[in-house]
Amino acid sequence: MAEKKLAIKVNGLVKRYKELLALDHFDLEVEEGEIFGLLGPNGSGKSTTMNCILSLLSYDSGEIEVFGQKMNPDSYDLKRRIGVVMQNVAVFNELTVYENVDYFCGLYVTDKNLRKQYVEEAIAFVGLEDYKKFLPKKLSGGLLRRLNIACGIAHKPELIFFDEPTVAVDPQSRNNILEGIQKLNEQGATIVYTSHYMEEVEQLCNRILIMDKGRKVAQGTKDELKQMSKNTETIRVEVFGITEEQVAQFKGLAHIYDVQMEDGFMKLSFDGGSHNLIRIMELLKNEDIKYGRVTSELPTLNDVFLEITGKELRD
């Protein structure tokens, strides 16, 4: 089998902020053509990783290669092929939507006609055609994020970094952004996507690296990761007036490895078995426990994270 070409290769990356160890011998490999997800709670080191790869941050040790070449601040040939969408909006407040995209695109593309075409395409891509003459301060948070994306992708980069592009964004813009990233990938771009929203990462990414405290927690496809968790199903039952003894009875059922009471819900975690829901319902009936809503969930990346680190991905 032919080996996939690597867009990014990070080896033993160590980054300290004074006494804080932000990245602890961190390794990362991103293949060309994939959407790679970097998932971790706030402060886990996602932005630090990205900024080290981009040569914005200095680091204490480790090696970073992009497209097989050492990445340095003056690697202009590499920078030409890279697009970045930072966590915070990075535009000129004094320039309009069109002018902002044109400014950044113009630093990569010198041909006037080609540039105009690229700028128009980028603006259409994020759906800001009606806002071309708007100054950034006239845009809502979601539209601003879209402009931020347009500025990062107008020059049609081969490798694009997205650092939490959907934080504090309305659902409509969020969908627009996620669909856009998908489309960019279909057009051939390799994507590195960082987020602390597991749903987004699950939905979008081919391969996912879960990180915590500057270290890799787990890595693989969505399904591979979920298999790492012993959880196969989580059932929640809204219960009224249940006793401790009754809860203990549920714990005794086959394949249940954990029972928790959360806000009036009984949360039952299973590590296998089938027809689990039916057995639960029977017990509820036999014990004459009043119940309301019942939900059943398949395992999430949160379960994986929870099992490995002992804490929730999102708190």
Place this chain on the structure above:
Amino acid sequence: MFGHIFKNAIKVAVREKTSLFWSFIFPIVLATFMFIAFGNIMEKDELFHEIPVAFVKEEGASLGLSYMLEAMGEGEEAMLSVQTVTAEEAQKLLDDKKVEGIIYEDGCKLVVLKESMNSTILEEILLLYKQNETVMMDMLASSTMQLAEDAASVPGDLEELVKGMTERATYYKEVHFTEGSQNKYYNYFYAIFAMSCLFASFSAMSSIGRIQADCGALGMRRNMVPTHKMLTIVAEFTALLLIQFLAEVIALGYMALLGMDFGSRIPFILLILFFGVSIGLAIGTIVGSVKKIPEAGKVGICVAVGMVLSVLADLCVGGLKHQLELHAPIINRINPAALITDSFYSLGVYDDYGVLFRNVATLGIETVILLVIAYLMVKKSRYKEL
């Protein structure tokens, strides 16, 4: 690429309200205040007006003095407006402040109410006459013609002599104009130029701040582009230089509208302004290049630097500059505010432009040094933190 960055830098700069205020409005507002406060001084000291003087004749005196005064009161650029009156009338005119002084033909005496620039000029004119009196008398005596009071009958060489004396008197007047009126009045306006040049630092400061990765997301993005940082810095500096220089030219034009006469000095004034703006921008660039200071703090530093340099150069309060000249003259030789104002002063006072060119060259060298240091500060390849 230079053009692309330059063009956008201009757009950004002209839309940045705070910097625009300092660049364009501040000098005009200050000039207006100065004009309201000191404008009447200019009217009074307007030396291109004739100096009114009363002349009291003495029966039987030689005609030399009256002839000279008359010659100086003629023509388009007359220096004097002479009224020949009796002694009593003359005194009354002086008391009513209708004339600046009385010249008595008897003994070539001058009487004035108080010392002023005009009285000095009148004194000098009389002195000039006394120095040339003998020659004049000889000329008049050698003339076979009975002298009439009209100039047409005066011999040619006497006419020449008086013409020469008038020229000398005009020269005195101009010296006084530059040393007196200019120092008192124009200097306030030159100080405005010096300060607005220094305050050009604001625009450069925010411009360089936007290129640094550790000063926000925009800086991070701009560090990811495939353009050399020095090219960006130079392109943006040039754009700001153009805008700030334009602001100074507008201020200059506004002052001219207010009635200030810069005359033939304008090319030199423009030269000073160009280098003045350069140094102001360079100061802003260096302040903006310092890491770890928030934008508001940098504005504060720019204000502080501008004020300190201005105070040292006597732009706000008087006295320090002279003390520095005595005890640490080097400071006056390198303080941009002093260099700018001294260049302006030198325009009026000296005939040669040595001081001007030396100062302007110093400003240019300082600008280049500051820019290179700033580049070395921001070029830093990777940042410790963002």
